[in-house]
Amino acid sequence: MDQSLFIFVTVVEKQSFTRAAEALHMTQPAVSQYIQTLERNTGAKLLDRSNKYVQLTKAGEIVYHHACEIIGLYTQMKNLVDDLMNKASGDLTIGASYTFGEYVLPYVIAYLQAHYPLIKPKITIANTKRISEWVAGRQLDIGIVEGNVQQHSLVIEPFADDLLYIVASPGNPCVIRDPKDISDLKNQTWIVREPASGTREATEKMFSELDFHPENLMEFGSIQIIKESVQADLGITLLSHCAIQKEISLGILKIINVDGTPFYRKFSLITPDTRFKTKATSIFTDILRSNKGLPGFFGKPIC
Structure with missing residues (x-):
């Protein structure tokens, strides 16, 4: 495999010639020489350089995409x-x-x-x-x-299969009342994952299937911060049973049992x-x- 492709990918992912050289145990001039050779062979400028960062050009984006595939295929070939x-x-x-x-x-x-x-x-x-x-x-x-x-x-x-439950802090009034219909949770703040996550997709699917439209949403980027936020009584959420086993056993999260849950995926x-x-x-x-x-x-x- 062309070594310059691997060095190019490393420079892009480290966003720096210096950091790439350190990771590759090479000198920075040697890394620069490999990139110059690759640009000469492709006939295009691949990186915009400054003192603080490197950034892909349009041609560089194409080369980076295919270089990752080539490296993956080469590694797979060796493994086979x-x-x-x-x-x-x-x-x-x-x-x-x-x-x-x-x-x-x-x-x-x-x-x-x-x-x-x-x-x-x-x-x-x-x-x-x-x-x-x-x-x-x-x-x-x-x-x-x-x-x-x-x-x-x-x-x-x-x-x-995965099972997802609606959970809240022990002091949440919905835990104490134990509602049977999800419409009783309409005024609750729902804490959800970002749109690209599978848990967010499951939450939206549950809302759709139960014809439920919550008024307040808070969007967080990890399961852990969602659990901590629910424990702090910022709102309620839908999470996998895999993620809440410990908290349920300790009593620091409680399941709200409503019709249509647990939700399966x-x-x-x-x-x-x-x-x-x-x-x-x-x-x-x-x-x-x-x-x-x-x-x-x-x-x-x-x-």
């Missing part, structure tokens, strides 16, 4: 050959949306490491939209997401649409399909 000659080993890049990635995936990785210690997982946590984009661009080997995926170049395989595996998969990827997907390594609470209702 290694799989043919040896036991499953090497890097396995896994992306997961926040709910699964932060509350379930650690258990699965523990199982993977116990049974396949030569596989080295690298984990990326982001919202569903970003994970699907990175898997489609072959920057990740596999993704685990909730909600709908818009990328057409992916294999999408639902593998498990699917977790899905996503992989690039190719018949070539590394042994490590196949092993990991088999673990998920068979529910090995999943925590005991996974997929079970909260009583």
Whole structure:
């Protein structure tokens, strides 16, 4: 593989020649020389440089997109050959949306490491939209997401159910009254995730199916800050049972039981649409399909 592509991608992602040189254990002049050679070979200026940052030009955006794909394919090729000659080993890049990635995936990785210690997982946590984009661009080997995926170049395989509950702080009047109809929650402030997340999609879907239109929404970018905000009685929210097990058991969050809940959705595996998969990827997907390594609470209702 052309080394200049890898160096170019590193410069773009580090947004600095100096930081890229440090990461690559190279001198800055050497990094600059590789970028100049790449620009000469492509016949276009790829980066706008200043003392503080580097920024992609239009031509640079095209080269960066395809360079990421080339690097991903080259890495996959090496892994496939290694799989043919040896036991499953090497890097396995896994992306997961926040709910699964932060509350379930650690258990699965523990199982993977116990049974396949030569596989080295690298984990990326982001919202569903970003994970699907990175898997489609072959920057990740596999993704685990909730909600709908818009990328057409992916294999999408639902593998498990998720249950979502409306929760509030113990002192919230709705917990004490225990309403049966979601319309009783109309005047509550609902704390929701950002639009690109699977949990936000599930929340909007629940609102639509129950013909419910809350008057007040607060939008936060992570599950943890939503839980802390609900505990502080800023509002109520809809969250996966995976994310609230501990808080429910400690009594610092309470479930509001209304008709139509818990709300169900699917977790899905996503992989690039190719018949070539590394042994490590196949092993990991088999673990998920068979529910090995999943925590005991996974997929079970909260009583």
